[in-house]
Amino acid sequence: MYVISRALAKFISINRSILRTYAHDDVSVGSWFIGLDVKHVDEAKFCCSSWSTGAICAGV
16 A cells, blocks of 8 residues: 555655656656655555554555
8 A cells, every 4th residue: 555645645646657667656656756856654554464553554
């Protein structure tokens, strides 16, 4: 799961016809944002692999 800002979503929407996709989504997203000033935030509540209490997808 990716959580991105509205500005990044707009960037993808505007440029979707020229953005290349790769076999793995993490490579695609990384390549799209590599030239941008993007700040990575490691927010544990969005991590679904740990199934911790309070996680966004804990009840999924």
